[in-house]
Amino acid sequence: MPAVIQVENLSFRYAEAKKYALKDLNFSVEQNEFLCIIGANGSGKSTLCNALMGLIPSYFSGKMKGKVTIMGETTSETTIGNLSKKIGLVFQNPFNQLSYTTSTVEEELAYGLCNMGVPRDEMARRVKEIAKIIRVEKLLKKNPLELSGGQVQRVAIGSALIMKPSVLVLDECTTQLDPLGSEEVFDIVKDLNKDGVTVVMADHDMERVARCADRVLVMSDGEIIALDTPRAVFENEELSKHGVDMPDYIRFGIALREEKLYEGLSPLTETEAIIIGKELVSL
Amino acid sequence: MKIEVQDLIHTYPSGETALNGISLVIEGTTPVAVAGQNGSGKTTLVKHFNRILSPTKGRVLIDGVSTTERSTAQWAKKIGYVFQNPDDQLFLNSVRKEFEFGPKRTGIPPEKIEKMLPIVADLCGLGDKLEIHPFDLTATEKKFCTIGSVMMIDPNVVIFDEPTCGQDIEGNNRLISIIRYLRNNGKLCITISHDMKFIAKNFERVVVLCKGQVLTDGFCKDVFAKPTILSQSFVSPPPICRVALGMGLKQSVFETEELVGCIVQNMKRRNKK
Numbered sequence: 001m002p003a004v005i006q007v008e009n010l011s012f013r014y015a016e017a018k019k020y021a022l023k024d025l026n027f028s029v030e031q032n033e034f035l036c037i038i039g040a041n042g043s044g045k046s047t048l049c050n051a052l053m054g055l056i057p058s059y060f061s062g063k064m065k066g067k068v069t070i071m072g073e074t075t076s077e078t079t080i081g082n083l084s085k086k087i088g089l090v091f092q093n094p095f096n097q098l099s100y101t102t103s104t105v106e107e108e109l110a111y112g113l114c115n116m117g118v119p120r121d122e123m124a125r126r127v128k129e130i131a132k133i134i135r136v137e138k139l140l141k142k143n144p145l146e147l148s149g150g151q152v153q154r155v156a157i158g159s160a161l162i163m164k165p166s167v168l169v170l171d172e173c174t175t176q177l178d179p180l181g182s183e184e185v186f187d188i189v190k191d192l193n194k195d196g197v198t199v200v201m202a203d204h205d206m207e208r209v210a211r212c213a214d215r216v217l218v219m220s221d222g223e224i225i226a227l228d229t230p231r232a233v234f235e236n237e238e239l240s241k242h243g244v245d246m247p248d249y250i251r252f253g254i255a256l257r258e259e260k261l262y263e264g265l266s267p268l269t270e271t272e273a274i275i276i277g278k279e280l281v282s283l
Numbered sequence: 284m285k286i287e288v289q290d291l292i293h294t295y296p297s298g299e300t301a302l303n304g305i306s307l308v309i310e311g312t313t314p315v316a317v318a319g320q321n322g323s324g325k326t327t328l329v330k331h332f333n334r335i336l337s338p339t340k341g342r343v344l345i346d347g348v349s350t351t352e353r354s355t356a357q358w359a360k361k362i363g364y365v366f367q368n369p370d371d372q373l374f375l376n377s378v379r380k381e382f383e384f385g386p387k388r389t390g391i392p393p394e395k396i397e398k399m400l401p402i403v404a405d406l407c408g409l410g411d412k413l414e415i416h417p418f419d420l421t422a423t424e425k426k427f428c429t430i431g432s433v434m435m436i437d438p439n440v441v442i443f444d445e446p447t448c449g450q451d452i453e454g455n456n457r458l459i460s461i462i463r464y465l466r467n468n469g470k471l472c473i474t475i476s477h478d479m480k481f482i483a484k485n486f487e488r489v490v491v492l493c494k495g496q497v498l499t500d501g502f503c504k505d506v507f508a509k510p511t512i513l514s515q516s517f518v519s520p521p522p523i524c525r526v527a528l529g530m531g532l533k534q535s536v537f538e539t540e541e542l543v544g545c546i547v548q549n550m551k552r553r554n555k556k
Contacts, residue, residue, distance in 0.1 A: 040452070041423045041453070042423075095368070176321070178321050178516070178518060180320070180514060180518065181517050182477070183519075204451060243452050249522065249526070252526065252539050255539050255542075256543060256546075259547065261546065261547070270526060270529065273526045274529035277530040277542070278530050281549045
């Protein structure tokens with residue numbers, strides 16, 4: 001099966017910047033994969049997300065080398081309009097996602113469908129469906145600009161999901177959500193992934209990355225310094241040098257091994273950590 | 284400084300009641316965290332502390348004086364609020380101007396401004412970015428620019444509204460050192476955050492709001508031991524604490540080493556039996 005996303009020799013330097021924000025990246029994402037991008041602030045995560053969406057090079061000016069192919073289409077040779085039928089991006093700052101042309105949340109959610117010329121009945125049905133999933137049913141008649149930070153973030157996520165993209169790119173999109181609300185959004189994304197959607201997600205919550213990702217891509221200073229399974233990436237203690245934290249569960253496993261209490265692999269999730277801990281205290 | 288909130292109710296012009304009878308007292312210099320689900324009233328509550336918002340009913344007293352007796356501009360000298368969204372706060376064309384604006388307006392002598400500026404800039408990691416336009420800063424740097432410009436007013440109370448969102452290790456460490464600096468300099472720091480790991484490691488007291496009321500208020504170790512109550516406000520204890528609770532340990536534990544220590548003790552106790 002061909003890769004859904006193919007990144008070849010990708011470099012990008014923003015106009016007026018001296019340094020390249022992305023330096024010669026090469027990787028591919030398989031259909032239905034859940035890839036997480038981690039790295040310190042300024043390492044190039046958002047730039048990479050924008051390049052996947054085609055916003056680089058068509059919206060952000062600068063110098064791009066190499067190419068990005070999304071489901072067979074080269075981003076530099078097509079339009080964002082064309083790409084947005086296949087790939088959806090949720091921005092880091094939800095206020096960047098709003099169209100600023102609508103006066104209600106309902107219209108905001110429908111904005112993309114409206115532009116695609118989706119029939120009215122179907123539009124209404126999908127708005128209702130998505131509002132329920134992201135829990136904004138009670139906000140549908142409100143002005144998007146009157147919402148709290150967390151609520152805008154839900155609407156931003158909703159307006160990407162409603163397009164039913166085959167590839168979903170999420171750029172630290174739950175920073176303003178409460179902890180369980182944020183988990184809820186990730187459960188939604190995981191469910192979409194189970195249903196066949198390919199997911200690329202940049203995030204700072206390492207416990208969540210460890211739980212969700214099939215593979216983790218680590219960025220540092222515009223370069224890929226690791227691309228592997230969560231366990232292989234996180235068991236590497238060198239990671240903190242690149243401004244990336246280790247998930248607490250992995251740290252727990254390492255500490256247990258150091259105390260010679262445990263010999264197995266470090267836990268990746270809360271459940272795995274509890275099982276290991278319980279076995280030890282019930283010895 | 285003492286902040287007393289008495290039966291505070293706040294209803295927005297839209298008719299939405301965001302705070303529905305809040306009473307609490309915050310005093311001293313021990314940093315206090317405020318947590319709770321989106322829309323639970325966290326921002327609305329702290330915006331009352333320097334009268335960005337006034338109570339619909341009830342009172343907020345600062346050292347015994349009701350906030351409604353003075354203007355926001357007057358309170359801002361004593362109580363600084365750092366906005367959740369930096370773009371709501373920044374408006375000048377250099378970091379230096381942002382840092383100087385507040386203290387100049389509140390009448391801090393130029394010598395003191397000159398003395399404080401490098402200290403604050405350094406704490407915020409913007410020492411070499413003073414001449415840069417705030418719009419050219421990264422999202423994290425913008426956040427620290429807003430924090431610095433409020434610290435420059437040298438208020439007794441500093442309120443951070445979700446300073447942790449989008450921070451990496453370096454950003455988090457910087458925030459921790461700012462919170463420590465404030466405490467060591469006799470300031471009270473009140474921080475709204477969704478990052479429970481950050482709260483558990485850096486705050487002794489946490490106030491959890493739910494639907495405009497105080498759900499629970501106390502030491503982190505007590506509050507995080509009650510996951511069922513917390514879930515009412517979409518809050519969950521930090522990861523290591525959840526593991527400890529899941530293992531059936533009675534106390535809440537926040538550090539990996541502490542959890543391993545508990546396991547070792549538990550094993551020793553069993554071996555003796």
